[in-house]
Amino acid sequence: xxxxxxxxxxxxxxxxxxxxxxxxxxxxxxxxxxxxxxxxxxxxxxxxxxxxxxxxxxxxxxxxxxxxxxxxxxxxxxxxxxxxxxxxxxxxxxxxxxxxxxxxxxxxxxxxxxxxxxxxxxxxxxxxxxxxxxxxxxxxxxxxxxxxxxxxxxxxxxxxxxxxxxxxxxxxxxxxxxxxxxxxxxxxxxxxxxxxxxxxxxxxxxxxxxxxxxxxxxxxxxxxxxxxxxxxxxxxxxxxxxx
Amino acid sequence: xxxxxxxxxxxxxxxxxxxxxxxxxxxxxxxxxxxxxxxxxxxxxxxxxxxxxxxxxxxxxxxxxxx
Ligand code: SF4
Ligand code: SF4
Numbered sequence: 283x284x285x286x287x288x289x290x291x292x293x294x295x296x297x298x299x300x301x302x303x304x305x306x307x308x309x310x311x312x313x314x315x316x317x318x319x320x321x322x323x324x325x326x327x328x329x330x331x332x333x334x335x336x337x338x339x340x341x342x343x344x345x346x347x348x349x350x351x352x353x354x355x356x357x358x359x360x361x362x363x364x365x366x367x368x369x370x371x372x373x374x375x376x377x378x379x380x381x382x383x384x385x386x387x388x389x390x391x392x393x394x395x396x397x398x399x400x401x402x403x404x405x406x407x408x409x410x411x412x413x414x415x416x417x418x419x420x421x422x423x424x425x426x427x428x429x430x431x432x433x434x435x436x437x438x439x440x441x442x443x444x445x446x447x448x449x450x451x452x453x454x455x456x457x458x459x460x461x462x463x464x465x466x467x468x469x470x471x472x473x474x475x476x477x478x479x480x481x482x483x484x485x486x487x488x489x490x491x492x493x494x495x496x497x498x499x500x501x502x503x504x505x506x507x508x509x510x511x512x513x514x515x516x517x518x519x520x521x522x523x524x525x
Numbered sequence: 526x527x528x529x530x531x532x533x534x535x536x537x538x539x540x541x542x543x544x545x546x547x548x549x550x551x552x553x554x555x556x557x558x559x560x561x562x563x564x565x566x567x568x569x570x571x572x573x574x575x576x577x578x579x580x581x582x583x584x585x586x587x588x589x590x591x592x
Binding site: 283284285286287288289293295297298300301302303304305306307308311458460461464465494501502504505 | 526527528532534535537538539540541543544545562575577578580581582584585586588589590591592
């Protein structure tokens, strides 16, 4: 018998610190697989801020650089401008990219920096303790309160927003909820990275991810929870594509 | 002919793979691994098609598929 699926080259057997059922690690696997396919893994730099993204440390083989909370796009801008031949990515959560560092993320997109911004949207702050984030759903509980439109506003659809800008070459949102979603997510990510590599343009991809611990939902119930609550607010699709 | 191999120690017992298998071939073990978690197991590999869907779903890359 032949091996048809296993840990990709560039990742190892280390057990990560992510909670059971967290799909952050799926995003990391897709990043490594796509970079392998493009032959860019050794030539890639991943900019990460503070957050759950760091739980993957030691499990993958890509150059990384650490930024302040929220500022991954600003650091990626510098890295990309100084290293125009590199594949530069930022990897952030929703609270980090769309709240704390919203200015950095938005203006990197508006300037059309040669980079790929990867945002894990699980509608809540993870590592910092389950606080409300800009994508928290109406009526959703967080450790800082329940979201009410008349108090904290509506969940922010950032991908749709960036899709209206001139400069980005590719803007999409994918889910990591089912094997089919994950296969589609990989196709989108490959396009986002090709947009940067082949056309030298900015690309943005948002991954809808499970956060069972901070939602207070059992991992096996997350799919149903997301189909009922998340997908109606955050539809999956490509909002801008240069291909 | 296909089968899966589960890295028991790495499994976090999230059960996402159980729902991913279209044939319902997976279940959680009665035993624990050294972290105190039940782990995924495939009691009978004779029906496994090697479709890899369980392995694609597992966030922690616990499952290796052979065909
Ligand atoms: S490879 Fe496919 S058929 Fe076999 S256990 Fe996994 S999901 Fe089920
Ligand atoms: S094999 Fe993976 S998906 Fe299945 S229970 Fe273990 S950690 Fe979860």
